[in-house]
Amino acid sequence: MCTICGCGTSVIAEHANSEQHGGTHGGTAHDHDHAHNHPHPHKHDDHHHEHADGPIDFGKGRAGMYVAGMSQERTISVERDILSKNDAFAATNRTRLQNAGVFALNLVSSPGSGKTSLLVRTITDLKEKWPIAVIEGDQQTSRDADRIRATGAPAVQINTGKGCHLDAHMVGHALDHLSLRSGSLLFVENVGNLVCPAAFDLGEAHKVVVLSVTEGEDKPLKYPDMFAAADLMLLNKADLLPHLDFDVSACLAAAQRVNPRMRSLTVSARTGEGLAAFYSWIEERASATAAPAP
Numbered sequence: 001m002c003t004i005c006g007c008g009t010s011v012i013a014e015h016a017n018s019e020q021h022g023g024t025h026g027g028t029a030h031d032h033d034h035a036h037n038h039p040h041p042h043k044h045d046d047h048h049h050e051h052a053d054g055p056i057d058f059g060k061g062r063a064g065m066y067v068a069g070m071s072q073e074r075t076i077s078v079e080r081d082i083l084s085k086n087d088a089f090a091a092t093n094r095t096r097l098q099n100a101g102v103f104a105l106n107l108v109s110s111p112g113s114g115k116t117s118l119l120v121r122t123i124t125d126l127k128e129k130w131p132i133a134v135i136e137g138d139q140q141t142s143r144d145a146d147r148i149r150a151t152g153a154p155a156v157q158i159n160t161g162k163g164c165h166l167d168a169h170m171v172g173h174a175l176d177h178l179s180l181r182s183g184s185l186l187f188v189e190n191v192g193n194l195v196c197p198a199a200f201d202l203g204e205a206h207k208v209v210v211l212s213v214t215e216g217e218d219k220p221l222k223y224p225d226m227f228a229a230a231d232l233m234l235l236n237k238a239d240l241l242p243h244l245d246f247d248v249s250a251c252l253a254a255a256q257r258v259n260p261r262m263r264s265l266t267v268s269a270r271t272g273e274g275l276a277a278f279y280s281w282i283e284e285r286a287s288a289t290a291a292p293a294p
Contacts, residue, residue: 086200089168093203096175101182103286106204108226110219111192113212114236116144118269119187123151125272126279130286131184135174137166137191144189154178165196168203185286194223205285206231213237213244217251220258227258232265232281239268 061072097104109115123132134155136145145157156174158166171188180186188204190197198207209230211219214237220227227233233255235248252264263281267274 083199086168089172090201090203093168093172093175096172097180097186097203097205098289100180100184101289102180102184102186103282103289104186104188104202104204105282106188106190106197106202106207107210108190108194108197108207108230109192109210109212110194110215113192113210113215114269115189115192115210116147118210118234118236118267119189120147120151121269121272121275122187122279123148123153125275126185126282127151127153131181133178133180133184133186135166135171135178135186135188137170137189139163139191160191163191164193165191165200166202167200171202185282194219194226198223198225198229205289208232208234210234210236211251213241213246213248213251217247218254220251220254224258227255227262230259230262232263232278234278235264235266236269238266238273239271 107115107119119134123134126132132153134145134148134153136142136148136155136157137160138144138157139160139162141159142157145155148155156177158170158174160166160170166188178186188202190202207230209226209232211233213235220233235251241248248266255262255264265274265277265281267278269275
């Protein structure tokens with residue numbers, strides 16, 4: 001996990017500086033670029049090289065991962081420290097959003113799933129009913145934020161540099177740059193990655209995982225942590241199904257196997273198929289936090 005190799009350490013660094021702004025998110029910009037310039041010594045006695053037909057599984061230890069030169073106990077300790085500090089920032093964000101009457105969703109997926117296109121379509125369809133704002137996460141560029149702003153919705157771009165996910169501290173700073181009215185919907189489009197964003201609570205009400213039919217129906221089994229963390233799966237690009245060998249039933253079964261409580265919807269950002277059900281899902285849950293604009 002990235003929390004061990006370094007790109008998740010911003011929450012530790014910023015936590016150490018939290019006294020400068022009373023533990024809250026001020027307007028001062030911070031550098032979240034974390035280079036991975038440390039050695040990774042490889043000791044052959046750290047694990048056994050066995051010739052077998054199955055995979056070489058480095059995730060069977062107590063920590064669920066392997067880091068060369070680090071014991072399982074130390075790995076667990078480092079990860080817990082990083083995530084506990086992130087969770088503290090997430091709790092602050094969640095309280096802030098709830099008090100403001102804002103309903104927030106964290107959209108996660110691999111690159112190319114169609115998250116931004118889905119957001120553009122959603123904003124276009126719902127902006128007359130709900131005030132909407134977006135926080136965009138990418139390693140570089142502001143192209144997605146520019147696409148969102150073209151709809152008329154405000155957007156803040158977060159560039160993570162070498163980081164492969166957003167964390168709660170970054171999102172807290174982005175909130176300082178948004179004037180969110182009571183009754184707003186806030187969409188956080190996370191960095192394209194089906195691994196690391198699963199572990200980081202941002203203060204959202206729900207994680208929504210977007211999977212496109214061009215990616216393969218076995219993704220929930222290959223990346224179970226992401227699908228286990230989500231409350232909704234949007235199977236996007238359904239308009240391409242006639243041109244693909246994609247087994248929708250197998251994909252839905254795999255998702256349910258990983259997370260029986262997760263709901264799944266088949267949608268198309270291009271044609272609008274299934275989006276009415278997605279909008280109903282949003283409105284049903286947002287009504288407890290945010291009220292539609294008059």
